[in-house]
Amino acid sequence: xxxxxxxxxxxxxxxxxxxxxxxxxxxxxxxxxxxxxxxxxxxxxxxxxxxxxxxxxxxxxxxxxxxxxxxxxxxxxxxxxxxxxxxxxxxxxxxxxxxxxxxxxxxxxxxxxx
Amino acid sequence: xxxxxxxxxxxxxxxxxxxxxxxxxxxxxxxxxxxxxxxxxxxxxxxxxxxxxxxxxxxxxxxxxxxxxxxxxxxxxxxxxxxxxxxxxxxxxxxxxxxxxxxxxxxxxxxxxxxxxxxxxxxxxxxxxxxxxxxxxxxxxx
Numbered sequence: 001x002x003x004x005x006x007x008x009x010x011x012x013x014x015x016x017x018x019x020x021x022x023x024x025x026x027x028x029x030x031x032x033x034x035x036x037x038x039x040x041x042x043x044x045x046x047x048x049x050x051x052x053x054x055x056x057x058x059x060x061x062x063x064x065x066x067x068x069x070x071x072x073x074x075x076x077x078x079x080x081x082x083x084x085x086x087x088x089x090x091x092x093x094x095x096x097x098x099x100x101x102x103x104x105x106x107x108x109x110x111x112x113x114x
Numbered sequence: 115x116x117x118x119x120x121x122x123x124x125x126x127x128x129x130x131x132x133x134x135x136x137x138x139x140x141x142x143x144x145x146x147x148x149x150x151x152x153x154x155x156x157x158x159x160x161x162x163x164x165x166x167x168x169x170x171x172x173x174x175x176x177x178x179x180x181x182x183x184x185x186x187x188x189x190x191x192x193x194x195x196x197x198x199x200x201x202x203x204x205x206x207x208x209x210x211x212x213x214x215x216x217x218x219x220x221x222x223x224x225x226x227x228x229x230x231x232x233x234x235x236x237x238x239x240x241x242x243x244x245x246x247x248x249x250x251x252x253x254x255x256x
Contacts, residue, residue, distance in 0.1 A: 022128045022129070023128060023161045023164075024125035024129070055154060056225035056227075060223070066212050067212065083146070087151070088228075091228060092208060
């Protein structure tokens with residue numbers, strides 16, 4: 001079960017992920033990111049504090065946008081991941097390719113400096 | 115003790131698989147991070163079989179077994195589908211996977227990479243009527 005909420009805040013778009021991302025629902029994550037990218041948002045934050053689980057299907061969604069983010073100058077940050085979920089990003093080395101911050105404050109600092 | 119789950123080949127059943135594995139591992143002394151890694155590795159193999167071998171045909175199923183020993187945990191995933199040797203599968207470089215993902219959003223590539231990085235031993239047994247993947251995690255190892 002996965003719930004994705006979108007929230008426009010100050011100068012960025014916030015995606016809140018609540019639940020588990022696997023092969024059965026990763027398309028929902030893809031659609032959500034596709035939508036905010038399509039709307040022209042250049043600063044996208046993902047609140048992962050309620051993300052209980054992610055499999056390769058979900059990681060693959062993030063990976064599929066990395067070049068697009070770079071080409072379009074989109075700042076994309078994930079924050080609030082639990083230790084076990086952050087570990088999955090780390091196993092693949094995705095934490096070197098995606099900006100991951102521990103708190104929203106840190107994520108906002110990074111995005112304001114950008 | 116040996117415990118088994120019959121998992122029908124639908125992607126929506128993966129949540130049931132996770133519930134089963136979490137319950138199986140609930141009495142172990144493993145950290146939450148390691149438990150999550152093991153659940154993930156087993157799910158990646160099962161998702162691979164369900165999607166690529168069985169084409170998400172809900173009348174097919176896999177058997178998932180868990181054996182816990184003092185020094186290791188063994189997971190066995192058995193079905194009657196076509197063999198696919200994940201040991202032979204050459205894990206691509208992460209950057210190549212990312213490039214490929216731009217062209218084909220539905221593409222895979224990192225599931226088996228995760229399994230290989232998490233587990234200590236992967237064994238395949240292939241017979242005319244069944245196919246088995248055995249994942250072994252030594253405790254107090256990587």
